[in-house]
Amino acid sequence: MAAFSTFTWRATDAIYVVVAALLMSPLATSAQVKVIISGGFSGPYERLLPEFERTSGLKVETGSGASQGSGPQTIAAQLARGVPADVVIMSREGLAELVAAQRIVAGTDVDLARTPLGVAVRAGAPKPDISTVEAFKQVMLKANAVAVPSSTSGIFLIKEIFPRLGIADRVNVKATARGTGALAMVASGEADIAVMPVSEIVHAPGIDYAGALAEEIQLNQVFAAAVVAGSKEIDAAKRLIGFLASERAFAAIRHGGMEPLGKGH
Numbered sequence: 001m002a003a004f005s006t007f008t009w010r011a012t013d014a015i016y017v018v019v020a021a022l023l024m025s026p027l028a029t030s031a032q033v034k035v036i037i038s039g040g041f042s043g044p045y046e047r048l049l050p051e052f053e054r055t056s057g058l059k060v061e062t063g064s065g066a067s068q069g070s071g072p073q074t075i076a077a078q079l080a081r082g083v084p085a086d087v088v089i090m091s092r093e094g095l096a097e098l099v100a101a102q103r104i105v106a107g108t109d110v111d112l113a114r115t116p117l118g119v120a121v122r123a124g125a126p127k128p129d130i131s132t133v134e135a136f137k138q139v140m141l142k143a144n145a146v147a148v149p150s151s152t153s154g155i156f157l158i159k160e161i162f163p164r165l166g167i168a169d170r171v172n173v174k175a176t177a178r179g180t181g182a183l184a185m186v187a188s189g190e191a192d193i194a195v196m197p198v199s200e201i202v203h204a205p206g207i208d209y210a211g212a213l214a215e216e217i218q219l220n221q222v223f224a225a226a227v228v229a230g231s232k233e234i235d236a237a238k239r240l241i242g243f244l245a246s247e248r249a250f251a252a253i254r255h256g257g258m259e260p261l262g263k264g265h
Helices: 002-023 039-056 075-081 092-100 133-142 152-164 181-189 232-245 246-256
Strands: 033-035 058-064 087-091 108-115 118-122 147-150 173-174 193-197 207-212 220-228
Touching: 002 118, 033 039, 033 232, 039 058, 039 087, 039 108, 039 181, 039 193, 039 220, 039 232, 075 087, 075 092, 087 092, 087 232, 092 220, 108 232, 108 246, 118 152, 118 181, 118 220, 147 152, 147 181, 152 173, 173 181, 181 193, 181 207, 220 232, 232 246
Parallel strands: 033 058, 033 087, 147 173, 147 193
Antiparallel strands: 087 220, 108 220, 118 193, 118 207
16 A cells, blocks of 8 residues: 555656646747837837737747948847847848848748838927928928938938939938937927838827828838748747738738738738
8 A cells, every 4th residue: 555655646746747847848838039120110010019919829029120221239230249039020121131141031021011201390390391302302401400210211311312302412411320319309309300211200209290202202111021040939930920911910000100011901
């Protein structure tokens, strides 16, 4: 009888050990997806993330960075110095650079949404007429300071649009590392206007949206997501991207000043 009791307790102990080991193993815990996102899609993303975590059971850790540029906080620079990430969400132009650098798992990139460039002014300030190319040009020339992000939209304006309009050396451009910095300059009065993606303007505090640029000088920026090469959570990363590209995300994307480009669009 004593031998049987000892065997029973040992068997029970063994079961507890196995169960405890399973609970502590990576398979038993919810995967955590690490995301680095630029500003253009951050509004819809922040609205959608709680639903994704609730319905998927996955946890998401989010960092931020610029889609393009040369600063240490660009997404490319963060990946280069080993910042862990499973998913990047950024402008298609910036993502193309990561694909070329083999930082992205082939075939995982998905377009999520598109947004035009627009003009931001301080809340309550008069909204300038930017309905034509000439009107926009005059607004740029009259502004004491024009704030732009150093990323994709700012690169487009500084290297393409301002030279094309013949005003490259006549506009007082203040380039900031991130779009939030450009908007903060307008809100504080350091800059008269900011030119940047509409999706970053429409819900910014202390800011009014003055309108989109004329089509002749417009950059309709596409924001896309992809799985980062070396990710250990590829399946979970693909689930997040699939959710952001699904019809369930469309309302939040439109609310954020963007046009959905995902499945079913």
